[in-house]
Amino acid sequence: MSRTPEQDEADYFAARAKAAAALHNPPARTVEAPKTLFDVTEMELNFGPQHPSTHGVLRIILKVDGEKIVDAIPDVGYLHRGTEKLFETETYPMAIPHTDRMDYVAAATSNHAYCLTVEKLLGVEIPRRAQLIRVILDELQRISSHLVWLGTSGIDLGAVTPFWYCFREREQILDFFEEYCGARLTLNCMRIGGLPFDLTPRWAEAVRAFIDDFPKKIDDYETLLTDNRIWKKRTVGVGVISAEECVEWGLTGPVIRGSGVEWDLRRAQPYECYDELDFTVPTGKNGDTYDRYLVRIEEMRQSAKIIRQCLDRLEPGEIKGKVPRVIKPIAEEVYASVESPKGEIGFYLVSNGTNKPYRLHVRPPSFINLQALPRLARGHLVSDLVALIGTVDIVLGEVDR
Amino acid sequence: MSPATLQTILTAVKILLIVMVVPAIVGFVIVYAERRIMGFMQGRLGPNRVGPQGLLQGLADLVKLVTKEDLTPTRAEKVSHFLGPVLSVIPALTALALIPVGESIRIGGVETSLYVADVNVGLLFLLGITSIGVYGIILGGWASNNKFSLLGGLRSAAQLVSYEVPMGLSIVAVLLMSRSLSLVEIVRVQDRLHLWFIFPGLLSFFLYFVSGVAETNRNPFDLPEAESELVSGFNTEYSGIKFAFYFLGEYTAMIVVSSVAVTLFFGGWLAPFPHLLPGLRIVPGIVWFLIKVGFFIFCYIWFRSTFPRYRFDQLMNLGWKWLIPLSLVNIMVVAGCVLADTRHGRGLRGLGWVYTGFFILLFALSRLRRRLAAAEAR
Numbered sequence: 020m021s022r023t024p025e026q027d028e029a030d031y032f033a034a035r036a037k038a039a040a041a042l043h044n045p046p047a048r049t050v051e052a053p054k055t056l057f058d059v060t061e062m063e064l065n066f067g068p069q070h071p072s073t074h075g076v077l078r079i080i081l082k083v084d085g086e087k088i089v090d091a092i093p094d095v096g097y098l099h100r101g102t103e104k105l106f107e108t109e110t111y112p113m114a115i116p117h118t119d120r121m122d123y124v125a126a127a128t129s130n131h132a133y134c135l136t137v138e139k140l141l142g143v144e145i146p147r148r149a150q151l152i153r154v155i156l157d158e159l160q161r162i163s164s165h166l167v168w169l170g171t172s173g174i175d176l177g178a179v180t181p182f183w184y185c186f187r188e189r190e191q192i193l194d195f196f197e198e199y200c201g202a203r204l205t206l207n208c209m210r211i212g213g214l215p216f217d218l219t220p221r222w223a224e225a226v227r228a229f230i231d232d233f234p235k236k237i238d239d240y241e242t243l244l245t246d247n248r249i250w251k252k253r254t255v256g257v258g259v260i261s262a263e264e265c266v267e268w269g270l271t272g273p274v275i276r277g278s279g280v281e282w283d284l285r286r287a288q289p290y291e292c293y294d295e296l297d298f299t300v301p302t303g304k305n306g307d308t309y310d311r312y313l314v315r316i317e318e319m320r321q322s323a324k325i326i327r328q329c330l331d332r333l334e335p336g337e338i339k340g341k342v343p344r345v346i347k348p349i350a351e352e353v354y355a356s357v358e359s360p361k362g363e364i365g366f367y368l369v370s371n372g373t374n375k376p377y378r379l380h381v382r383p384p385s386f387i388n389l390q391a392l393p394r395l396a397r398g399h400l401v402s403d404l405v406a407l408i409g410t411v412d413i414v415l416g417e418v419d420r
Numbered sequence: 421m422s423p424a425t426l427q428t429i430l431t432a433v434k435i436l437l438i439v440m441v442v443p444a445i446v447g448f449v450i451v452y453a454e455r456r457i458m459g460f461m462q463g464r465l466g467p468n469r470v471g472p473q474g475l476l477q478g479l480a481d482l483v484k485l486v487t488k489e490d491l492t493p494t495r496a497e498k499v500s501h502f503l504g505p506v507l508s509v510i511p512a513l514t515a516l517a518l519i520p521v522g523e524s525i526r527i528g529g530v531e532t533s534l535y536v537a538d539v540n541v542g543l544l545f546l547l548g549i550t551s552i553g554v555y556g557i558i559l560g561g562w563a564s565n566n567k568f569s570l571l572g573g574l575r576s577a578a579q580l581v582s583y584e585v586p587m588g589l590s591i592v593a594v595l596l597m598s599r600s601l602s603l604v605e606i607v608r609v610q611d612r613l614h615l616w617f618i619f620p621g622l623l624s625f626f627l628y629f630v631s632g633v634a635e636t637n638r639n640p641f642d643l644p645e646a647e648s649e650l651v652s653g654f655n656t657e658y659s660g661i662k663f664a665f666y667f668l669g670e671y672t673a674m675i676v677v678s679s680v681a682v683t684l685f686f687g688g689w690l691a692p693f694p695h696l697l698p699g700l701r702i703v704p705g706i707v708w709f710l711i712k713v714g715f716f717i718f719c720y721i722w723f724r725s726t727f728p729r730y731r732f733d734q735l736m737n738l739g740w741k742w743l744i745p746l747s748l749v750n751i752m753v754v755a756g757c758v759l760a761d762t763r764h765g766r767g768l769r770g771l772g773w774v775y776t777g778f779f780i781l782l783f784a785l786s787r788l789r790r791r792l793a794a795a796e797a798r
Contacts, residue, residue, distance in 0.1 A: 070651060086732055175649075176729060177728045177729025182462075183462035183463055244728075249728045253728055400732060402731045404649075
């Protein structure tokens with residue numbers, strides 16, 4: 020039996036009127052009175068999106084029993100800008116600046132992962148000098164990102180002073196970036212097939228001086244925190260996650276290494292020239308916040324070591340491979356990833372043979388690591404939640420894209 | 421003018437001084453010092469724009485706080501919301517009335533003391549009045565009708581009540597040594613014995629100061645206002661002059677805790693080392709007192725820029741499982757030493773030497789450990 024358009028319309032308006040009525044006269048909520056005053060044990064607490072410790076606009080719906088967390092549900096999307104859709108509307112080189120704005124604390128690694136993906140599709144050879152400079156930029160970015168993490172997670176736990184020290188050093192790194200590519204945060208510092216600019220010798224010397232001095236600065240941070248009893252009390256045994264669980268959740272980066280898995284893409288699937296560099300992948304044992312802290316601290320030292328090696332190997336040469344003027348790759352699907360400070364950042368690219376990607380999907384480490392937050396937080400106290408958000412090390416620009 | 425009238429006028433003046441001068445000191449000196457010292461410790465400048473070297477920053481802050489709109493959330497409990505800040509300031513200022521800042525001085529032929537009141541149960545009164553200050557925070561947290569504030573208020577309730585106990589118990593040891601509850605008398609006893617109670621009372625002082633820091637909600641015990649967790653906790657919903665009152669209350673409480681520490685353990689207005697350095701006696705007692713209090717305020721600031729924050733359950737553990745048993749043991753030890761020689765306090769002196777030796781040993785050990793760790797790292 021077919022329905023006439025009039026019937027449809029009538030049904031539609033009836034439904035609308037019903038909905039409007041429901042909206043204006045909501046049914047009286049039946050609140051069950053607690054039997055006694057002390058029956059009420061749970062409180063729902065909106066943690067964020069405007070909260071100093073959520074490191075952006077993360078909202079967590081907390082169910083707390085007193086201060087104990089019964090459940091923590093992250094609610095993401097407040098910074099969603101449709102980046103993945105945007106990629107589809109722009110040519111391949113035009114997408115690079117958008118990758119800056121995902122993990123804005125570590126733009127270079129996002130640039131790198133994207134460029135690597137397109138290069139894999141095109142099959143471009145990258146000159147050695149460009150490879151080395153890319154690694155230098157990546158590692159400087161790793162240091163600066165870890166410095167932001169260290170400073171902010173210190174503040175989360177009430178230690179305000181390390182923050183200023185960390186940002187003092189980060190400022191120097193940002194100055195290096197500014198001198199290299201003109202930008203401090205949204206770097207846009209890599210191109211498909213190579214790099215936009217060459218290094219100046221002065222820049223390399225300045226970076227070397229900074230790197231030589233940097234381990235001493237790390238010692239300074241460690242004096243304030245590593246052996247501090249209160250710091251240990253707040254971090255040891257908080258947010259323990261086992262290696263198996265890390266794998267099940269798909270966690271990467273310092274989080275999985277803190278649980279004792281030596282999983283670092285720089286080692287596991289070496290890209291650029293990482294296979295010839297000498298560095299160790301630090302791992303923890305217990306998979307708690309303290310171990311993740313130690314892992315990140317050690318990573319900063321290793322990054323400094325890597326940068327020094329790269330600076331030693333720098334030789335004059337090309338900085339851009341042979342890339343066609345208009346990038347129109349063959350129709351193919353390709354995935355490439357790099358180790359960002361937060362974990363594995365990867366791009367899954369579907370090309371349809373035009374000059375724009377058909378689909379570009381991002382594997383954002385922050386987003387995937389954030390999934391484990393409810394698992395980590397359950398049973399802990401509200402104070403631990405801020406430590407846990409800090410230790411997962413999320414950037415909302417990357418979570419929401 | 422009869423001496424009695426003059427006496428009354430002087431008392432009024434002293435009260436006015438406390439009510440007027442202390443807030444000024446808080447606003448101008450302590451806050452300024454805190455921000456500059458923390459700036460220095462953190463490799464930055466701190467306020468340096470308003471007036472020479474930023475000295476007038478306090479004035480600017482005051483103007484801002486007074487002229488700011490005083491908001492009360494619509495669903496707040498109006499009366500309690502107003503009472504909160506008031507209850508946190510008044511007890512703190514009242515407590516100051518008991519603190520002797522120096523020996524008596526003569527003005528216009530009338531001898532006047534440098535305290536408003538010498539209450540013979542001074543210490544008890546002090547403990548009582550400062551614990552009223554707790555209500556200010558609890559009320560403020562509850563009345564704001566904000567879940568974060570409520571958590572802050574709850575935390576402070578538990579914290580302050582738990583830390584009152586070790587604080588009171590640590591003071592008991594001082595009472596045993598001085599045999600008086602009057603703060604003036606306690607200083608005089610220290611003068612008579614030529615022994616500051618910090619030496620036999622090192623442990624008491626430690627317990628007292630830790631509890632004192634917890635009582636004033638300062639780092640590392642600033643849980644009720646934990647900025648990164650509770651977004652300022654109990655004072656989230658306060659603005660303008662009410663916020664200023666909370667601020668004033670907190671800083672005045674800091675002054676009270678420091679002053680009491682100085683009075684009980686560091687000889688109040690007495691000059692240090694009267695035998696070795698008699699020349700120091702020329703400096704008036706009030707200056708000594710201020711220097712000593714200033715040192716403790718500096719410690720507060722120092723703590724703030726050094727320590728992370730405790731977690732709530734850890735704070736409770738520390739209080740109930742460590743500080744209270746320790747203070748009970750401490751009372752026993754001190755009582756034994758007092759009984760050993762009631763006339764000249766030789767037992768206390770001996771305890772002082774033991775503590776001093778122990779302290780030096782501990783210090784040396786920690787230096788050694790650090791040196792070894794550094795050598796190992798190299």
